[in-house]
Amino acid sequence: MKRFAALCLLAAAASAQGVVHVDDAGRSVEFPAPPSRVVTLAPNLTEFVYAVGAGATLVGTMDTSNYPEAATRVPRIGDYQRLDVERILALKPELVLVWHHGNQGRELGQLEAAGLRLFYLEPKRIDDVPRTLVRVGALLGHADAGEAQAARLRAELAELRQKHAGAAPVSVFFQVWSQPLMTLNGEHLTSDVLALCGGRNVFASLPALAPQVSLESVVAADPQAIFTATDESSWRRDPDRRAFAIWQPFPRLTAVRRGWMYGIPGDLITRQGPRIVEGVRAACAALDEVRRERAAR
Structure with missing residues (x-):
């Protein structure tokens, strides 16, 4: 009985601490719960959010986010030249998805200094793309959708590889x-x-x-x-x-x-x-x- 109680306490403590995810910059970022308000700083990141079925969480994105069509109606928070830090803070995002090496500048430091959670992603190779779908799905509480989309993408890429292998x-x-x-x-x-x-x-x-x-x-x-x-x-x-x-x-x-x-x-x-x-x-x-x-x- 005591052992069972101890296990329950450990489970409760783990739940309270949340889940730790490691981004492509090698940083560990802890989330007490899947974010419900998300800002993306690149159009490919926007596509990942929608692909795993989490488009409803998106509250801000770049002016180049043009897919899917629903993304064109999300409030704009800047472009590759400049981010509107005040606008981003006003949206009160629980997560900011950053394109590693694509988004740079002092604005990122300002966002982090203001207490926002930044998560860096950068799929460099084709096979990184399905892995990123899995990661974004898990991060946003849509793990099943992320896994399913990744499996579909892997199958389609495998077919094309086989066709062009020789x-x-x-x-x-x-x-x-x-x-x-x-x-x-x-x-x-x-x-x-x-x-x-x-x-x-x-x-x-x-x-x-x-x-x-x-x-x-x-x-x-x-x-x-x-x-x-x-x-x-x-x-x-x-x-x-x-x-x-x-x-x-x-x-x-x-x-x-x-x-x-x-x-x-x-x-x-x-x-x-x-x-x-x-x-x-x-x-x-x-x-x-x-x-x-x-x-x-």
């Missing part, structure tokens, strides 16, 4: 900007997407996550395909796209000569969120087209 490689230059000319290295999730489809990022070895490159270096690499992110809803072969105009003086470039230049929806291929599988499908479809035409020569 695909002939295609060298790719991913064009982030044209002025200045910028790309993404092998540490970015987008490079992981290309690799799953048999794409080889020609600048994967560069040290910076989003390095600036020269026209000459791209010409020297001679990528077979050039991708760029768009605000459109589907991928499209589009060699006449304005962003690709800088390559017209280089007709010997394989991607230019064969017209293998594609616009891919940016929210799908560069956003580190649960819709990444749709970005994989788009990238794979474009690269499969390159392979078909290359084989038909």
Whole structure:
């Protein structure tokens, strides 16, 4: 009887202390109960919240949170340049989800100094995305939904991996900007997407996550395909796209000569969120087209 009473006391003490979650910054954050008021500081984090069925907890988000449609009606608390600290504090969030290495600046310190709980997330690889769904689900009291969504995503990614496991490689230059000319290295999730489809990022070895490159270096690499992110809803072969105009003086470039230049929806291929599988499908479809035409020569 005494032992039973002691166990009950321990259980009560554990319940009172709450649950400790460890974020992607390696910090332990304790929550007495699942947060009911949440602010997200990046659009991919917003998508995670909705994906696990916790959209009703969202009381503030960034101006770039555009999916799902319900997210567009959530109060805006800033952009990548500036956070409205006073607005965030007025919303009285019990949790602020932060994009690790994406959100920076003194505002984060101000939020923490005011007593808000900050939880950092950063899925760097494709397989980190389903893990993040599980973590967000557990954090927000929707563990079952998080597990279910993660299982679905893993299954869809596994199918795409199997389909492209023996695909002939295609060298790719991913064009982030044209002025200045910028790309993404092998540490970015987008490079992981290309690799799953048999794409080889020609600048994967560069040290910076989003390095600036020269026209000459791209010409020297001679990528077979050039991708760029768009605000459109589907991928499209589009060699006449304005962003690709800088390559017209280089007709010997394989991607230019064969017209293998594609616009891919940016929210799908560069956003580190649960819709990444749709970005994989788009990238794979474009690269499969390159392979078909290359084989038909």
